[in-house]
Amino acid sequence: MTPRTRRIVPLVTASLLALAACGSGGDTATPAAAPTEKIKLTIGLFGDFGFKPLYEEYKKTHPNIEIAENVTQFNDHHNNLVKRLATNAGAEDVVAVEVGYVSTFTAQPQKFTDLKQYGLDQRQGDYLDWKWQQGLSKDGGQVLGLGTDVGGLAMCYRKDLFKKAGLPEDRDEVSALWPTWEDYIATGKKFAAADVAGAKFVDSPGEIFRAMVNQAPVGLYDAQDTIIVDSNPDVKKAWDLSNQLTAEGLTAKLAAFSPPWNTGFAKGSFATIICPAWMTGFIQEQAKDSAGKWDIATVPGGSGNSGGSHLMVPKQSKHPKEAAELIDFLTSKENQAKVFKEEGTFPSIPSLYDDPSIQNFTKPFFGDAPIGKIYSNAAKALKPQHLGPKEADVRVAIGNGLGRVEQGKQTPDEAWAQVLEDVKKIK
Amino acid sequence: MSTLPLAVTRRRRRGVRHTLDTRVSPYAYVAPFFLLFCAFGLFPLIYTAWVSLHEWTLLSETQTFIGLGNYGTLLADGYFWNATFNTLSIGVLSTVPQLVLAIWLAHLLNKRLRFATLFRISLLLPNVTSVVAVVVIFSQLFGRDFGLINWVLGGLGAGHIDWAAGTATSHLALSVMIMWRWTGYNALIFLAAMQAVPRELYEAATLDGASNLKQLRSITIPMIRPTIIFVVIVSTIGAMQIIAEPMLFGQSTGGGGGLATGGPDRQFQTLALFVYEQGFANSTFDFGYASAASWLMFLAVVIVAGINFLLTRKVKGGLV
Numbered sequence: 001m002t003p004r005t006r007r008i009v010p011l012v013t014a015s016l017l018a019l020a021a022c023g024s025g026g027d028t029a030t031p032a033a034a035p036t037e038k039i040k041l042t043i044g045l046f047g048d049f050g051f052k053p054l055y056e057e058y059k060k061t062h063p064n065i066e067i068a069e070n071v072t073q074f075n076d077h078h079n080n081l082v083k084r085l086a087t088n089a090g091a092e093d094v095v096a097v098e099v100g101y102v103s104t105f106t107a108q109p110q111k112f113t114d115l116k117q118y119g120l121d122q123r124q125g126d127y128l129d130w131k132w133q134q135g136l137s138k139d140g141g142q143v144l145g146l147g148t149d150v151g152g153l154a155m156c157y158r159k160d161l162f163k164k165a166g167l168p169e170d171r172d173e174v175s176a177l178w179p180t181w182e183d184y185i186a187t188g189k190k191f192a193a194a195d196v197a198g199a200k201f202v203d204s205p206g207e208i209f210r211a212m213v214n215q216a217p218v219g220l221y222d223a224q225d226t227i228i229v230d231s232n233p234d235v236k237k238a239w240d241l242s243n244q245l246t247a248e249g250l251t252a253k254l255a256a257f258s259p260p261w262n263t264g265f266a267k268g269s270f271a272t273i274i275c276p277a278w279m280t281g282f283i284q285e286q287a288k289d290s291a292g293k294w295d296i297a298t299v300p301g302g303s304g305n306s307g308g309s310h311l312m313v314p315k316q317s318k319h320p321k322e323a324a325e326l327i328d329f330l331t332s333k334e335n336q337a338k339v340f341k342e343e344g345t346f347p348s349i350p351s352l353y354d355d356p357s358i359q360n361f362t363k364p365f366f367g368d369a370p371i372g373k374i375y376s377n378a379a380k381a382l383k384p385q386h387l388g389p390k391e392a393d394v395r396v397a398i399g400n401g402l403g404r405v406e407q408g409k410q411t412p413d414e415a416w417a418q419v420l421e422d423v424k425k426i427k
Numbered sequence: 428m429s430t431l432p433l434a435v436t437r438r439r440r441r442g443v444r445h446t447l448d449t450r451v452s453p454y455a456y457v458a459p460f461f462l463l464f465c466a467f468g469l470f471p472l473i474y475t476a477w478v479s480l481h482e483w484t485l486l487s488e489t490q491t492f493i494g495l496g497n498y499g500t501l502l503a504d505g506y507f508w509n510a511t512f513n514t515l516s517i518g519v520l521s522t523v524p525q526l527v528l529a530i531w532l533a534h535l536l537n538k539r540l541r542f543a544t545l546f547r548i549s550l551l552l553p554n555v556t557s558v559v560a561v562v563v564i565f566s567q568l569f570g571r572d573f574g575l576i577n578w579v580l581g582g583l584g585a586g587h588i589d590w591a592a593g594t595a596t597s598h599l600a601l602s603v604m605i606m607w608r609w610t611g612y613n614a615l616i617f618l619a620a621m622q623a624v625p626r627e628l629y630e631a632a633t634l635d636g637a638s639n640l641k642q643l644r645s646i647t648i649p650m651i652r653p654t655i656i657f658v659v660i661v662s663t664i665g666a667m668q669i670i671a672e673p674m675l676f677g678q679s680t681g682g683g684g685g686l687a688t689g690g691p692d693r694q695f696q697t698l699a700l701f702v703y704e705q706g707f708a709n710s711t712f713d714f715g716y717a718s719a720a721s722w723l724m725f726l727a728v729v730i731v732a733g734i735n736f737l738l739t740r741k742v743k744g745g746l747v
Contacts, residue, residue, distance in 0.1 A: 075686055075708075082710060086485045104710060253589075259566070259679050263573060393709050396688075403691025407592040410692070427711050 039322055040066045044092035046077035049148065049309075050281070050343030054335055058326065065322060074098070074257070078392065084314070085111045091314040093323040094330075097145060099308045100391045102134050103225075105144070107389050109137035112144045113313040118324035120146060126333060130384030131348040135310045145310030146331045149345035151276030152378030153211055153299040153306055155184075156283060158199075159367065160293045161271040165194035171369060174297040181212060181241050184300040188250040191271060200252035203270040205242035205402050207256050207306070210395065211274045212238035214385060215304035220395070221388025229394060229423050236416075239398070243405050243412040253406050255399075262286050274299070276306040277346030277375045284344070284365050296369045303381035308348065346375045353380055390426050397422035472725075479719035485712035497719035507720060509693050510701035511727065513598065517673075517697060518666035518731075521602035525610050526658065532610070533617035534643050547618065550611030558671045561604055566591075566679035569600045591680035597695040604672050609665070613658050620654035621647055656739045663735045667728045670699035698724045 043051070048071070055067045070092055072080065078101045084091040085108065097105050105112065114137075115121070121143050124132050128150065135145035155178070159169045167190065168174055178184040188201035202208060213219050216234035221227055229235050245251050252270045254261040264270060265286035273279065275296060283294060311331060313323040329335065336347035341361060352358050353376035361372030388394075401419035404410045410418070479497055483490040501507050536546055553561070568575045569590040577587045590600045624647060632642050648655070673695045678686050687708035689696025696704070702724065706717030 079708065079710070082712065083485065083707075086712070101710075253571075260570060260572065263570075267573070269572065390710055393711070396709070400688060400691040407589065407691060409592070409694075426709075427713075 038064055038066060039319055040068060041094065041319060041322055041326055042068045042070055042092040043094040043096075043326070044070045044072070044077065044081070045096045046072060046074045046098065048281075048285075048343065049096065050339040050345065051330060053342070054330055054338070058329055062325075065326070067326070075392075078104075081105070081314075085316075088316050091316055093313065093317040093319055094326055095312050095314060096148070096309045097312055099134065099151075099305075099310075099387060100395065102145065102310055103387050103391070104389045105312065106135070106137055109142050109144060111315055112142075113315055113317065113320040113324065114142040114144065115146065115313065115324050115327070116143045118321055118328075120324055120328055123328070123331070126349045126351070128348050128350050128379070131308070133384075134387070135312075145312040146327050147348040148309045148311060148331055148336070149278060149307075149339070150348045150379055150382075151278055151305050151307035152346055152375045152382055153214070153304045154275045154277075154374050154378055155272055155297050155299045156275035156279065156294055156366075157272045157297060158268060158270075158290075158293050159295050161196055161199050161268065162191075164196045164199075165191045165271070167191060167194075169295070171295050171297045174295070178297075178300040181300045185241065185244055185248065185250070188245065188272075189248055192248065192250055196271070199268055200270050201250040202245060202252070202272050203254045203261060203264060204251050204256060204406065205245045206399050207274045208245065209238050209242040209398065209402060211276075211299065211304055211306050212241060212301065214306050215301050217383065217385070219385045219387065220391060221386060223386050225388045227388065227390070227394060227423055227426065229398070230420050239402075239416060239419075240412070242402055243415075246402075246406050247412075251406060255403065265290075268293075274306070276308075277340075277344055277371075277378075278307055279344075280363070280366065280371060281344035291365045292367055294365065295367045296371060296374055298374070299378070303378050303383075305379075305382050305384070308345075340372075344371070346379060350380070393426045394423055397426070475718045475721060478714055479722050481715045483713075483715035483718070485714060490715075493715075497716050498723070501716065501719050501723060506693060506696070507698075507701060507723075510689075510696050510698045513594075513673075513689070513693075513695055514667055514669065514697045514699075514727075515731070517598050517601050517605070517669060517695070518663065520598055521605040521609075522659075522662045522666050524602075525606045526613060526655075526662065528606070529610050529613035529658075530617055530643075530648070530655075532614040533621055534647060536614070536618050537621045537647075547615060550614050552611070553607050554609065554612045556608070558608065559675060561608055562672055562675040563679055565600065565604045565607070566676055570680075591676065591690060592694070594692075594694040597676070597690060601669070601672050601676060601695060604676075605666070605669065609662065613662065616654060616658055617651060620651035624650045652739075656736065659735050659739045660732050663732045664728055667724070667731060668699050669697050670703060673697050673700050674703070698727070 045051070051069065055069070058067065059065060077096075078098065081091060081095055081097070082104070085105075123146060127147060131147040131150060133140075135143060135147060137144055157174060162169055162174070167187065168177070177187045191201045213235055216232070216238070218228070218232060218234065220229055220232075220235065252264055254264040254269060265283065266289065268287075268290065273283070275283075280296070287294065311327045313320050313327065317323050331348075333347075333349050333352060336349055337352055337355070337358060339345055340347055340358070344363075347353075347358075358372040358376060359370075361370070362368045363371050398419055400422070401415040404415045404418070405412050480492060480494060481490045482493050482496070532550065536543065536550075540546060567573075569577075571577065571587060571589045571591070574590070576590075581587055588596055590596045628646050628650075629642055632646060637645070673689045674687060676695065677689050680690075687696075687700055687704035689700055698720070702717050702720045705711075705713050705720060
């Protein structure tokens with residue numbers, strides 16, 4: 001081995017492994033398999049979707065189907081999917097796509113199977129209209145993805161920390177504290193004034209910013225897919241309010257989904273966190289010891305959506321029919337309800353929202369909060385927003401800007417100027 | 428009689444085969460390396476140069492020739508220069524103490540010791556640990572709120588440092604990780620060279636009353652100079668290509684949205700990480716731009732390695 005290659009070898013090995021992993025997606029048996037023949041379907045996700053019990057159930061009615069789940073980290077998952085579509089190899093039979101990326105992929109309809117040919121257009125009536133629209137090709141002619149969940153917004157808070165700070169604990173009283181984001185910041189100041197040891201008011205401004213932008217009628221893109229970060233007053237307002245959180249010293253400076261953030265959950269480093277429905281599952285996972293300490297209030301500033309996913313079938317799949325059937329099963333009304341009860345991801349099927357089993361559903365972990373009711377109301381009230389093809393890149397640029405302010409490297413104005421420069425470069 | 432001529436031809440034929448064997452077979456023996464090198468070294472190098480002259484992304488089907496356009500944009504790109512500065516800074520911070528420490532360790536191990544092999548093997552242990560494990564552990568040690576290092580600093584009354592946030596502090600943290608992995612490895616190379624230094628020189632020096640340090644400076648270092656040059660060059664090349672450490676450090680410490688930007692202010696984004704960001708980590712997949720950046724990085728490696736070569740050669744004058 002030459003000395004020069006010495007340090008590269010681990011990387012090369014890793015990429016070879018990755019290639020091998022890509023390869024394994026492709027060799028899923030032969031096309032046109034007879035019904036009795038064993039078929040292995042692969043499904044690519046970016047987190048725990050709570051599908052595992054459903055696979056078992058599916059196998060009972062479809063004994064010839066074997067399902068292999070492949071979970072990677074959020075950014076890697078979507079970036080890999082872009083690469084695999086471009087190179088026409090390695091994508092799973094069923095792939096999950098988060099809402100921030102969905103228009104990136106629906107803009108390339110030639111890369112995906114039109115689920116209409118397997119009759120899935122009949123599911124349209126089940127869905128929230130905007131959720132259904134997000135899964136269509138740009139011209140609306142093809143059904144490329146079926147929705148799993150929506151991320152109606154709420155605000156999770158730590159009752160014990162609120163008590164220490166002399167704030168109300170009851171979820172209705174807490175909700176009454178913050179009809180607007182300005183009120184939320186004012187509450188934060190009260191919390192900070194009480195000086196609760198080891199705890200800040202909020203984890204970091206990043207996800208709060210995202211929620212505020214999502215509440216606006218128009219977000220980072222206009223309807224013509226032009227980035228309007230520099231001209232949309234709602235984005236600038238969200239930016240200013242987010243930085244106000246930093247300026248008032250209300251954030252724990254823990255970037256969402258980083259390892260220190262996970263530790264922060266366990267240590268109770270922050271008292272509130274923006275809570276799209278899927279976040280409840282996450283909190284339960286991360287803060288196992290704090291059962292009963294968390295509760296859920298309404299989100300400031302009205303309703304909004306943050307996150308949620310679609311399932312799609314890349315054209316390179318050798319078993320599009322079976323993959324489409326699996327999607328139909330995983331996104332069915334009953335199964336969305338099941339997944340919600342287990343995992344917290346909230347259904348995108350409105351007929352469930354008034355279903356008593358959802359309406360009356362409570363979770364002991366969150367002090368028996370009526371999470372079914374809270375998220376039903378959030379989902380009913382929210383107005384959809386148009387999302388553009390490079391949402392994720394724009395969000396990274398803005399997230400870095402907020403991070404620079406949080407780390408004290410720049411003033412909000414300097415950071416904003418650099419954000420606009422960065423956003424301009426996104427092609 | 429035909430037996431004799433036949434024997435002669437046979438002998439002659441064997442002679443031809445023999446020459447063929449001695450002349451050609453060495454090339455056949457080295458051929459596998461060169462074939463692999465051409466496929467995985469030379470070809471990508473040249474192809475990258477070709478790609479760098481185009482507007483070339485993974486997603487679009489067409490590639491337009493734009494000459495040196497990518498290079499022009501790159502030289503005007505502040506983020507590229509930022510990455511260059513970070514690479515040099517981390518390179519110096521990690522390589523210089525690393526080599527001094529490695530020579531010193533090798534010098535200690537060059538003495539007659541009990542369990543010498545055990546010590547020598549344990550030097551190599553950090554190097555065989557996976558880089559991911561090293562960075563994950565060190566990121567926790569350098570954690571802002573609950574890291575061990577800040578805990579000690581807090582205990583000493585020095586207050587907490589947000590290691591990943593600052594430019595200098597993050598470079599320092601990364602340098603420690605790099606040194607942890609490579610010091611022992613380089614010490615072993617130095618040790619091997621030191622063992623070839625004749626013992627009589629040390630004996631004579633001891634008789635003359637030269638101190639331990641004096642012996643290291645006046646005998647050991649000049650005698651192992653070729654090895655020092657080799658290690659300096661190799662370490663320089665390695666340091667210029669650092670990517671795994673800053674990338675994983677960024678992921679382990681969070682801060683901002685980008686995982687390949689090396690912190691929200693790009694405070695620890697190295698050149699290799701910059702190339703990765705442009706080519707693979709944003710949804711543009713700008714291969715042309717990333718290729719141009721890797722070529723400039725290649726040039727930078729050659730220049731810095733060349734400078735270091737000249738500098739290390741000069742060391743001779745001061746010591747002999």
